[in-house]
Amino acid sequence: MASESKTKNLENGPGSKTKFAMFKRHFLRDRQLYLLIIIGIAPFILFHYGPMYGVQIAFRDYRIADGITGSEWVGLKWFKEFLTDPNFKRIFLNTLVISLYSLVTFPLPIILALMFNSMRSRKYRKAAQTIAYMPHFISITVFVGIINLIFSPTTGLYGNLFRLFGGEGYPTDFRGLATSFRHIYIWSGVWQGVGWQTILYTSALSAVSNELHEAACLDGASRFKRILHVDLPAIMPTIAIMLILRMGGLISVGFEKAYLLQSPLNLSTSELISTYVYKRGLSDFRRFSYGTAVSLFNTAINITLMLIANYTSKKVTEGEISVV
């Protein structure tokens, strides 16, 4: 054993030494740049890796006074409670359906980015892009307020338009229909986010060489054919990476908007894992352990999905496109 490691050391020795020496030399030379990296890394360690220490409360009966390590160890109690909750099946399905639905809208920013890219007038394109980004900067609370105002059948734009075009009385209140919650949730999200999501694709498109387009033109390719055979293949790696990352967040449906759009009438579709955890774990009961356990459960599913997507992408592209 000892001789083995010695041999290994001998084998790697000079190489490692050189590597270390090189790193040392680079570090000393670029120390100011390394110093700058700290700015990026420190919050990451502080806010992402640091709190992981607290994940153990998912397996404990956390009591504020006893602290994280002092609370009683209860094993999988909270996971069992969540999985045997009579509401579990419904809220898990709700979350899954809304996630898959949102996946359907994945191509929209790509299409929009291609459209922006094909605009002839540079000025017009810039203006259109800026307008499309804008809704991204509206806070979720204000945004839900806007949705409520627009869709109010009594005082909102929707009700007024209904009456303007000859409708009698008040139209159906979509905000209170369980069947329309998902559509409102997803399509309002598209309206708010689609412009912003084009940024990555737009920047990838700007890297496409003009020569390729010129060559395609010479070959008689129409504008649409050029999009299909020049632009789209060029941004395919970006699309694949975005899709893999999107799969990683599939079950993590945003909490705020769903919670704000919720009412007892649409609860059968609007109660998602995140909102249920907020209600049962934080808001009324302060059961931090329960909330942590469910989040951990969520994360485990997300990681699995992401790894599957990554593996598939690796296989399909023969190892060219993957995130890990």
Added chain:
Amino acid sequence: MKKAKTKQIMSLLIAAVMMLGVLAGCGSSTDQSSSASSGSAGADEEKVLTVGIPQSAVVTDYYNNSFTRYIQDKLGAKIEFVLFSNASEAMNQLALACAAGDELPDVLVGFSNMSGSLMYEYGRDGFFLPLNDLIEQYGTEFKAHMDALPQDEYDRVMDFITKPDDGVIYGLPTYSAVTISDYMQNQMYINRQWLNNLGMEAPKTIDDLYDVLVAFRDEDPNNNGRADELPMLSPAIYYYVINAFVYTDASYPYNITDGKVWAPQVSDEYRQALAYLCKLYDEKLIKFDIPAADAKSTISGDGTTAKVGIWCGNPQTDTNHSCEVLDQYDVLEPLADATGKGGFVVNRPRDLLITGHITRDCEDTELAMRFLDLCYEDGAVTRRRHGEEGTNWVWSEVEEPNIFGGMSHINIIDSDLFNSNNVTWGSLLPSVYTDLNYLTIASTSGIGKEYARMLHAQTELTKTWPTPEETIVNLKLDLGERAERENISGKMSTTSSQYFGLFLSGQLDPENDSDWGRYVADMEACGMNDLIAIYQAAYDRR
């Protein structure tokens, strides 16, 4: 060379500043309290009390505030505030501050969402201090008010704030000795003018209600030639109509009949009520108010023409008090079901909340207790509710009836207090309200004459309305039972709301046996029967 050195120093400085900027977000609410405590360190001659309070939207300034000045003068100490966000979110902030080991303010007031079991937990874990001895020594105002209560109410209040197993008190109450708002929360108001226009009587049964609503929808009762009437508007808490079928208190959804506890939410009557509500909803006779903020503007109509036939709710929170159309509405008496059996109004005992605590970080507990006790002083209660005498209200020479039927001396002259002000603290403080603290009817024109009329008429009427003889509200549960109740009722409320949405949207049919069976089975899976057993045991040992 020198230039390079300067560059290096500059880049170091920039990096350091950026680092600080990034980490600045790590601050917590203790920043406020620590700055507050630093104030106390420098002021030897003047004592400082830090008060944690959920910030009220109507209070413009807590420091330059006449109530703050009044308290400071009486207490002989300076008040520093640690402001939490609104009441329900404040509970989360408090929990996180405790978990993070932050320094807490000396006293907490206005955390009115604090349940008994949560308070005991904070007490057990040492975050709240026991108040028994402090009350004995410095709680003169509190004790005087409590001693003035009838014995059964005294027992109820003391039971509410005392931990059952060891008799320790960790919080002081806000208690209303006047029967008011709980009746108010579950009433229906009908448009009298519309009824007159159509030549109809106010409905007495649910069948009458259906006929009236159809007429409201189809026969243009507001006479403006447009079909812009909304027959009925109800908040998403939909127990108004259900109480015509079976007594259901949304917060305590169990009933007692002949010594047996049972759940109305799975009863046949409830099933009929759901079917009836689905019918109203299908025929566009009822609109559920989503989000709740819509109600005010909808009830107000365009200011002069009413748009709503019947609305359910609380005139205090759901109406624009000075709105003209309010004079068209009268309180609707509880409806009877199809068999003519009388409907109910929810019978909740008088308001009782826990709103004052002293925390473990308080060094001067005497000062903290004197502050909490001062909140019970009549002068402080009146100031907190109505502002300054002479500016906001005047003391009438003779007693006059107040809006809840008792007698009072307070005539309000400035209604701005209902909007933004810097003369109150907004939140509920520990206090005992008596008739004296309420406004006289004569003076309420400033805050909405019709609003006051409705409250008064309704209070008078509700005194004669039917309520069950026994309810579970006052049953005493031990700590374990309370925890179990919170766990089960949380699941049940989600389940019943989900099913209500499913029934209403037509995805399930309450009259279909298999759909109804699914609902009942899910309610049972939440632990409904366990909770019935808990209440039954509490009832049997009472």
